[in-house]
Amino acid sequence: xxxxxxxxxxxxxxxxxxxxxxxxxxxxxxxxxxxxxxxxxxxxxxxxxxxxxxxxxxxxxxxxxxxxxxxxxxxxxxxxxxxxxxxxxxxxxxxxxxxxxxxxxxxxxxxxxxxxxxxxxxxxxxxxxxxxxxxxxxxxxxxxxxxxxxxxxxxxxxxxxxxxxxxxxxxxxxxxxxxxxxxxxxxxxxxxxxxxxxxxxxxxxxxxxxxxxxxxxxxxxxxxxxx
Numbered sequence: 001x002x003x004x005x006x007x008x009x010x011x012x013x014x015x016x017x018x019x020x021x022x023x024x025x026x027x028x029x030x031x032x033x034x035x036x037x038x039x040x041x042x043x044x045x046x047x048x049x050x051x052x053x054x055x056x057x058x059x060x061x062x063x064x065x066x067x068x069x070x071x072x073x074x075x076x077x078x079x080x081x082x083x084x085x086x087x088x089x090x091x092x093x094x095x096x097x098x099x100x101x102x103x104x105x106x107x108x109x110x111x112x113x114x115x116x117x118x119x120x121x122x123x124x125x126x127x128x129x130x131x132x133x134x135x136x137x138x139x140x141x142x143x144x145x146x147x148x149x150x151x152x153x154x155x156x157x158x159x160x161x162x163x164x165x166x167x168x169x170x171x172x173x174x175x176x177x178x179x180x181x182x183x184x185x186x187x188x189x190x191x192x193x194x195x196x197x198x199x200x201x202x203x204x205x206x207x208x209x210x211x212x213x214x215x216x217x218x219x220x221x222x223x224x225x226x227x
Contacts, residue, residue: 010090011185013083018182020080025175025205027073032212038225039216042148049147081122088115114181117174124167152227155220164217172210176202 034052037045056065131137131154136144139160140153155161179202180189189195219225 010087013087013090014181014185016079016083017087017178018185020076020083021178021182023076024073024080025179027069028171028175028209032209035213035216038148038151039219042146042227045148045151046146081118084115084118113173114177117170120170121167121174124163124170127163128167149227151216152220152225155217158221161217161221165214168210168213171213172206175209176206178202179205 034048037048052066053063056068060068129135131139132147132150136150138144138150138153139157142149142153144150155164180198183189183194183198183202189198216225
């Protein structure tokens, strides 16, 4: 592969990661908004969950829009992971001497954080789907047909809340670095002022998402949100 072709492929892979990442960011923000409905009470939370299943009716079948969203997210996940793996392998081949590894210690650490943070988020995502969507596992053995009660039962278990909070820290760190990387890829960091804005934007979004998602489990554990 020629240098020019390799550079074009690298740019395409980074664009794939950036676009799929922004798709996930949109979903995460919408999902966070839905989670915060828990503060409005059981009826409001369950009504929101029910509305999602009826979205697009009667033009679409029951849960039709939800499955379209899910398939879009699955496709984005495949693209994001495939591009990340390809870029990691390419970077690993490029680091052929100890000097280069030492020279790029900061970049390597950031890459490691993104890689293992991504793995942490993926593992959590699988469990989260089993817990609330696919398997509907209630850690207290209670009902699973009421979204609000399932949520409260889950976060009343302290270690479930700890797992969730750790995952939100990983998500926040991933978003912080990911938004900055995406901004670089899309050419939005051409000046010092633009670089600073991109860093600030990434930090603010990461903070909003990680804190926003953490509010509900913490409120349940503190007894503010109850059955």
